[in-house]
Amino acid sequence: MPPATVHLVIPCYQESGRIEPFLKELCAVTRELGGVTIQVVEDGSDAAEIARMRDIIVPLCRQNEHLLPPVFLPQNLGKGGAVYAGWDQARPVDWLAFVDADGSCSATEVANLIRRVRLQPAPLTAVFASRWDQTSSKVQRQWKRRLMGRIFGTLVATLLRIPIHDSQCGLKFVPRTAYQRIAPTLRIHGFAFDVELLAALHDSGCEFEETSIAWHETPGGHVHLIRDSFRMARDVLAIRRRRVNR
Numbered sequence: 001m002p003p004a005t006v007h008l009v010i011p012c013y014q015e016s017g018r019i020e021p022f023l024k025e026l027c028a029v030t031r032e033l034g035g036v037t038i039q040v041v042e043d044g045s046d047a048a049e050i051a052r053m054r055d056i057i058v059p060l061c062r063q064n065e066h067l068l069p070p071v072f073l074p075q076n077l078g079k080g081g082a083v084y085a086g087w088d089q090a091r092p093v094d095w096l097a098f099v100d101a102d103g104s105c106s107a108t109e110v111a112n113l114i115r116r117v118r119l120q121p122a123p124l125t126a127v128f129a130s131r132w133d134q135t136s137s138k139v140q141r142q143w144k145r146r147l148m149g150r151i152f153g154t155l156v157a158t159l160l161r162i163p164i165h166d167s168q169c170g171l172k173f174v175p176r177t178a179y180q181r182i183a184p185t186l187r188i189h190g191f192a193f194d195v196e197l198l199a200a201l202h203d204s205g206c207e208f209e210e211t212s213i214a215w216h217e218t219p220g221g222h223v224h225l226i227r228d229s230f231r232m233a234r235d236v237l238a239i240r241r242r243r244v245n246r
């Protein structure tokens, strides 16, 4: 039987300085695996940045048939908006996935998780990578981000009553049919989109599992610890309100 197919989206905003080594390696390891397509979704950066991204991606597309032409969104939608734009255009694959552009999760680790989801029997379970194993030397993060992640994870688990530790890790796999069922209900396009995705999957009866991965934080992140945490907490409260009212 051919392996389960995966469409992997890389949401990007101002990533021309960080994406190249990761994307090259990702193309190489997924070519070996087969059955994987990769697509960069650029989220409304300025013209100079778009030109830099084209210079990086177009030659790689020529060398890698499974690297699809990039999507350039006309305006900034937010990380979730970019992921969903990529997923909504996907061919009818088995799995939809996304990974952060900065290589904090290595290409090898992405390949490991692809192998793992492919072992699943039906019905498929969504797989959320996790940096929760705080004692693990495999996870290197700034203490501030570790702490905020911990607080946010506790907030999500408590307010939404979903057993999750790390809702924000930048590598996730969702069965396409499960995504299609919930897609019309998804509203949040910012950094808390994965919380809404998780809650909607959970409520629709799609099981999920959290899987520990290696994570070596790449400097230069865009998430502003105070401003974005505040926005994300507000989004979690909105998700909870909508669930209660449903």
Ligand SMILES: Nc1nc2c(ncn2[C@@H]2O[C@H](COP(=O)(O)OP(=O)(O)O)[C@@H](O)[C@H]2O)c(=O)[nH]1
Binding pocket: 010, 011, 012, 013, 014, 015, 041, 042, 043, 076, 077, 078, 079, 080, 081, 082, 083, 099, 100, 101, 102, 170, 220, 221, 222, 223, 224
């Ligand atoms: N589409 C989109 N992606 C974004 C935006 N901001 C960040 N990202 C992407 O989200 C991923 C994680 O962002 P990153 O800056 O590494 O976050 P941090 O390491 O947590 O500060 C990367 O692939 C970014 O390019 C945005 O406004 N829109």
Ligand SMILES: [Mg+2]
Binding pocket: 100, 102, 104, 218, 221, 222
């Ligand atoms: Mg990052």
